[in-house]
Amino acid sequence: MSFFQLPMTEIYPSPDVFCDTSQAFGISLPWPVPAFSQVKAHVPHTDPAYHFIPDVTRAILMGFTHNRRVYIHGPHGSGKSSHIEQVAAHLNWPCIRINLDGHVTRADLIGRDMVVLRDGQQVTEFIPGILVWALQRPVALIFDEYDAGRPDVMFVIQRLLETQGKLTLLDQNQVITPHPAFRLFATANTAGQGDTSGLYVGTQALNQAQMDRWHVVAELGYLPAAQEQTILQSRLPRLKASQVQSMVTLAGLCRAAFHQGDLSTLISLRTLMSWGENLLLLEDAAEAFRLAFYNRCDKTERLLVAELYQRCFTTELAPDPNAHSSSALNGN
Numbered sequence: 001m002s003f004f005q006l007p008m009t010e011i012y013p014s015p016d017v018f019c020d021t022s023q024a025f026g027i028s029l030p031w032p033v034p035a036f037s038q039v040k041a042h043v044p045h046t047d048p049a050y051h052f053i054p055d056v057t058r059a060i061l062m063g064f065t066h067n068r069r070v071y072i073h074g075p076h077g078s079g080k081s082s083h084i085e086q087v088a089a090h091l092n093w094p095c096i097r098i099n100l101d102g103h104v105t106r107a108d109l110i111g112r113d114m115v116v117l118r119d120g121q122q123v124t125e126f127i128p129g130i131l132v133w134a135l136q137r138p139v140a141l142i143f144d145e146y147d148a149g150r151p152d153v154m155f156v157i158q159r160l161l162e163t164q165g166k167l168t169l170l171d172q173n174q175v176i177t178p179h180p181a182f183r184l185f186a187t188a189n190t191a192g193q194g195d196t197s198g199l200y201v202g203t204q205a206l207n208q209a210q211m212d213r214w215h216v217v218a219e220l221g222y223l224p225a226a227q228e229q230t231i232l233q234s235r236l237p238r239l240k241a242s243q244v245q246s247m248v249t250l251a252g253l254c255r256a257a258f259h260q261g262d263l264s265t266l267i268s269l270r271t272l273m274s275w276g277e278n279l280l281l282l283e284d285a286a287e288a289f290r291l292a293f294y295n296r297c298d299k300t301e302r303l304l305v306a307e308l309y310q311r312c313f314t315t316e317l318a319p320d321p322n323a324h325s326s327s328a329l330n331g332n
Helices: 054-066 080-091 106-110 130-135 151-161 225-235 241-259 269-282 285-292 299-313 321-329
Strands: 003-005 017-019 033-035 070-073 095-099 111-118 121-128 140-144 167-169 174-176 183-188 216-219
Touching: 033 054, 033 080, 054 070, 054 080, 054 183, 054 216, 070 080, 080 095, 080 140, 080 183, 095 130, 106 111, 106 130, 106 151, 130 151, 130 167, 151 167, 225 241, 225 269, 241 269, 241 285, 241 299, 269 285, 285 299
Parallel strands: 070 183, 070 216, 095 140, 140 183
Antiparallel strands: 003 017, 017 033, 111 121, 167 174
16 A cells, blocks of 8 residues: 655644555545555454445545545445445544444434442443544444434434534533544445335335435445456455356346346345355355355245256255255145
């Protein structure tokens, strides 16, 4: 990674260097990208095998450089959060992820009064939440599963979506100004309109007034087959190239069947990784596939999946032996 020294007049006091984006990400930009010269706490580890998607990387770098709020959506396992993390890793920018599941409350983000010990005495103090903590530091905060967040929690975030948005703590009579190097990102499986596929139970349509505050919205789908093969072979070099090619081809056929309405389950890059790892452990492609993907398919769709497997591997996917034993026990 190459850096250039920032001039003393740089408006952001925390980053102290510029990043060479051509070397780090393989893209050229018309503006310099600030970065940190030293690795500090919460900086993600760099993955040397990571493949950056130019359009998505450009959108993320807009967020880091120009303090734009960036919302990335796409199917599961496409690498939305890891894309942000890997950009942050190359910039040495501290990064924290928060899953907005249904149990994350306003108090978790803002903070709450708690009883603590001070000089041997129990006193009540306001303990800041993760959002208040991050807001005051040079941190890139990622809200994962953004479209699964509770409405009351989402409205806490709304004011911060403005570039210079401040956070008002009503209980403390305090207004917090974000650190100049604070950045905000979100990832989701939907574009904020709700889920029509049935894949993402628990997601919801987002308030469009809030969606309007996200400056940059990018979509990250599954990679082309050649790029998925490259990633699999770099991550799992012990796999044979022919095996990797067949695995990726099968993933593509299953995705095509999903889009045609013949399958209700998708093979993601994450699933391919799990399949490859299982294959190295079991040395049996069929059994590894069964454990990674086949067993979570609807039983009415397994015949089609088995046919697609045979087309790619030229061997039959043997029927699940447990299915026969369970049928016998039920008297079928």
